[in-house]
Amino acid sequence: MIQVILLVLLSEIFFTVGNVFFKKTANRLEARSLKNSHQNYFLFVGKVLVMPSAWLGIGSMVIALAIWVMALAQRDLSIVFALGSIQYILILFASRHFLSEEIDRARVTGTILIATGICLIALS
């Protein structure tokens, strides 16, 4: 059991780090280039793939996924998913500290409710 918890926690930490890198990449993209998403889709893909921060994000995501897969292989899905909702809390802290997003009370309340709801659904 303790092993599953550790695996999930480790996976979610890498997941959070990866997402922070993704968001940093996205913030650097010009919003204008996304307007005609049809024509600009390939341009967009190209723009993303030349950014080192995107690759750092992909790297941590791959690690997160690998650990997650190990966790999945150990137990049935429900307990792993329930534990996985810790990612919402981690993301909340990470976006505040590393991305300086304005986290207000409504966002914290909403996130905690969602995380609790997912826990309940996963366990039921």
Added chain:
Amino acid sequence: MSFLDEATLLEPKEQENQTFTEEKPAFRIEIVRKIEDIPIQEWNGIFPDVLENYHFLKTLDESGFDQFSFYYVLVYDNSTLVGAAPCFLMSYSLDTTVQGPLKNIADAVKKFFPSLFTLRALICGYPTGQGHLGIRGDFNRVFEAILSGMERIASDGKVPFIAFKDFSSADAERLYRLQQKGFYKFESFPSTEMDIRFKSFDHYLSTLSGATRYDLRRKFKKVDGHVNIDMEVTGSLNEAIDDAFGLYLQTEARADNHFEKIPKTFFKKVAENMPGETKYFLWRINGKLVAFTFCLVSGEHLTDYYLGLDYSVAHQYHLFFVKFRDIMTWCLENKIKKYEMGSAGYEPKKRLDFKLIPLYAYAKCRNKWINPLLKIPVALLKPANFEEALMNKKEKLRDQKKLTLKVFLAILLCDVFDSLAQLLMKKGLPRTGIRLINFQSVADFFSHHASSPFLHLGLLVYASNFFIWMMILSKVDLSIALPMGGSSYALIPLLAIIFLHESVIPLRWLGIALIVLGIYFVSKSGRLTPSNPRPL
């Protein structure tokens, strides 16, 4: 000790008395309705460097604006003019948008309260652009007199609003007193200008960013190879006035933040009154007028006021940029050092490297109960709320944070894909797992199962998901996007209930309810007004 105290107490009193006696020969305030009643030298003398001088105001007077009537506040110290302010009364009818049965009600109310339906404001400045004040000597004292002159006009005409339109930041520094008198200060649409310190148009192009330069060269190449556009520079429009005015109206109808609507007479009168300064630039294709610009040139300064484009060909021939190139070339030939281009269409102007010159306005309602309510429109009237090009970086990011339905659907899609990928992977992996976490066992685990097709498919779905996720992240905060993704956990059981008639235990209902509530909260947090953030 007590003697000293008395002395220090007395001193300021004496000073006060002195200033009081100095103020005694009060200024004489005169209000004139026609600029022609003021001697030219007097008016132009107090506005030495202002392009919109006596003759410009005379033109405005004679143009017959529907929505403006003009006043001139003059302040005399004995018989010398020490202060002058051009003002205009604007009446803007508010009921034009009401139709149907509402119109009848509106008409009835209008009969009794006509003032409710026209917004009337006495504005100091020019309807056409930046405002100027003519003041000699003690600024604050003369300004006070001008203000009382404006108050007099407003109270005589029962005008509820007084405003100062488009003053430079240097003027704004001196106008701080207005805020003490109940005026609200707000940012107006900035003016744009460029210092011309280039040897040639090519030299100018070389100073631009690579992308803009390439884009401009491509545009000009396309136009030059395609069509012959003739330019003419003239002091008056003559018989072209009807065509030119038609083009002006076309352009005017497309601009949403134009303050003034120029009557046709203006374009004729300005050429008569200011023959030295007026320059009309006309562009023709096969003899047909396709673009025109009205400029005033004074010394080394060119002000590009009004533009008219034929929109049936404007985009095809990039007329805006052709016009810019030709005027710029003309400026270089005529040793013009400053090119000013008014306030509209900021996006292309910013790319052409025009500087934004901030302008400020002040407004007040004379009814002291209504005046505090002005705070609301003043907060909303930020130019950046109208023009994306005027947003600063922070505001742009804030704008990005808004959660739209499109983004929400993309998040849902992303999460459904994510669940799909996980299911595929789960299928691709046996239930054996690993016992020990060390490098060897992890490597073994992956080399063992790497050939599973389900695993590969799962990874592919993950990869395509990555780009959707990046697009979402470029639109909203991470701390909004991620919890929103949790909605798929509620959506999938809900769909199962609705379409598969799956029975659901109460605990799962509770979970769904919590997620829905949580999403409501998170989406509410995305809609924070910029002026009212509630950081934790």
